[in-house]
Amino acid sequence: MTGRSLALYVARRLVALALLLIVVSFLVFTLLYIAPGSPEQVLLGTRPSSPDVIASLRAQFHLDEPFLEQYWIWLGGAVQLDFGESIRTGRSVVSSLGERVGVTLYLGVYAFVVALVAGLPLGILAAVRKRSVVDRTVVGVSVLGVSAPAFVTGVFLLYVFAVALGWFPSYGAGEGFTDRFWHLTLPAAALALTAMALIVKLTRTAMIGALDQDYVAFARARGVSAHRVIVRHALRNALVPIITAAGLVLTIVLTGAVLVEQTFALPGLGTLLVESVTNKDLPMLQGVAMVLATLIVVVNLLVDILYAAVDPRIRFGRGSS
């Protein structure tokens, strides 16, 4: 792989990202536009108001402009990285996002690491001990993990570890790195449980495939140690599907965060997303959608680049991705 082909590849993907963001923003905008309710109704509720108040609020948020005009106003600001102001709080969307993105990233990375650190060895173990009790137990537990929604496991973990045992705090995100680590352990565990199942299943399948290969049999015949066979020969070759799974895991973690953040009262993007949808806060919702879409695309790009590092046969030419 040459540096030039990599740069070209990344550039192409970034252009695709820009196009994708436009499509996503238009879809989000349209969906919220056609959803019933109007921001000024949400702001005023069933309190007495007057035509003047309603007109003034509608003018403030450009609600009387035609549909495409409203989108155009938003897009015009967005290309200059001005995402406007939240309808609900009147604050700049960018600063609200900046305040929230840290918690979600921390939670996402934490959950991802937990899922990987727990899921990878368990998947390998299940593959090596194929069709044994160990295998069935690991697979069984992971099926349970993927089936139980994160907000249910969240409440369960809260009850056991925060209330009954009192080891962890039951809400909030904490301040500073260590305090936050402490606060986010239970939410990360709840999220990781779902994601882990995917890693276990994919690692197991990929490893079983790799362990059946002739080169593994030859390595064993040459008397290579079991540890070396598993890590150097089998795992390295099973990594491509596992890395693909890692990309998916991130998506699971980000969507799961919406529910887990609610359960643990974490002020992250998930909570913000829910608040924005409930309040028909279009500028804020667009901002959150843009950040999440960018995160997912960038991580998948990193995953694709990682492929080449793991498997030198993969090239960034035309027709590959």
Add this chain to the structure above:
Amino acid sequence: MFQLSHEELTRRQVLRRAGVGAAVLTLPGWLAACGGGDGRDPAAAPNAAGAPVDVATSEAEIPLLTWSLGDAPPGLDIATGFVANGVAAMTLGLESLVTLDDQLAVQPMLAESWSQPDAKTYVYRLRSGVTFWDGSPLTAEDVAYSLGRHIDPDVGSQLGGYYVNVRDIRATGDGEVTVRMTTPDPLFKYVPVFSFVTQKAHSEKLGKKLGAPGPTINVMGTGPYRYTQFSAERGITVERNEDYWGAKPAVAKAELRFIANPQTNLLAARSGEIDGRFEFPAQQAKDWDRLEGFAASYAPGMRVIFLSFDMDAEPWSDLHVRKAIAHCCDREGYVKAFLGGHGATASVVVSPAQWGALASPEEVEAMYAKYPQYPFDVERAKAELAQSAHADGFSATILVPDAYPEVQRALVSLGQTLKQLSIRLEVKTITQNEWLAHVYGHEDMALTFLTLGPDYPDPANFPAILFPSAAAAKNNFNTANFKNPEVDDLLAQQAGTTDDAARVRAIDQMLQITSEELPYFPLWFQDSSMAIVEENVLPTFDSLYYYKPWLAQVRARA
């Protein structure tokens, strides 16, 4: 230590209200009562009945109180953040011209007195010696600016609806603010209660950032607490303002946390991480009642849950149909089964508590006794329906937002009863926004579920929203399309006078007419709830707690 059960508390509160016949003030009496400006301690609101609290409290300092505020409020500016939990956060640090006491009568706060030279003018005299947190004195300019924002079209204040009759607000002298109205509006006297005063210079400098969360504190007030942190991430922290003009509160520091999920709130309380919260859901009442180390209390609420019948559309335009449905509502059963008893059945849309200081509990009771009651009686319902043009029954759909599970259950139960009358009622769950769009849109209102929360303790609050013929239109809430010239006239009469007795008569009459014609059928009034650690008490808790400086009123239990 003696335990406080909720039945006891509610009964006591009722008794307390009952003992307040003396609080019925006619206009001259009201002016006399306000003219004093005794510099009284707003933290310990006096009680006309003589007993300020229900439990023995001590003066002991409470170093830290951690409170769950539910959702994160939008900000600390009332113009853009008029929601109950936002107001509950604002009352800690911000003050208004007047406040409410135990009997929900208007009492001095930043204004030491006020007068009404004529029906269209309010003159407020400011308390002297009040300073903002930066040490600068409170001026009439600050007050005129803070209230004036709500009539400024550029601000687009959410309070604008309460200021529609205001012509202008001006500083008319040293420490004097005058509000001039275009038409008399007896309800306006309550509006300053939630029109918080901030420093003009500081607020103007902040512009749209006023009250916003962030690394700096974007609000400057005069209250018993100053904000030391307001972040969407970490919550709100307040510390006692040692230069406060009034009495020193017992709580030195408080942390307000944003925990939306009801289950998480309960678990956080159980693990000792929060000391209390307001307004837990009715389905959770039993859990909070049983929670060790906490005392849950319930105050008679003014929020009304009711049905509206579209009087312009069949079959609802038929009075017999409306009466038949009314007789099928087992209101007592609903309150018992779906609210855990934490509510009161309603006979009219105005709760007895909302009469505030306008009429005594005895007067209110006498009036309410003569309104038609429509007891739960399927046989009478059948008889009513037989007299209607729809004796063979019909089908109907009612929309209920997902935020009201107890209402859904009650209406499903009503649907079961209605089957006996061959009326098929489908209860459809929708989102809050869909429901608001339906109510604002004012199309095909048919049978609609509605709920209104109190804006102020005055019985005209809901009638002024629901009854005017002119409000039977888009963006207004006469969802029943109820048009009655006599009621319109009564509404105008009570709005045009400041004579309390005349207002009581007019409101009584319109409640009588509407409970006979039945455009709306009330189901229940929802109690307000609060849970607080047993070591502490909030003696002044009632259903309008968020309008009061509640944190300054928290005391240690003796």
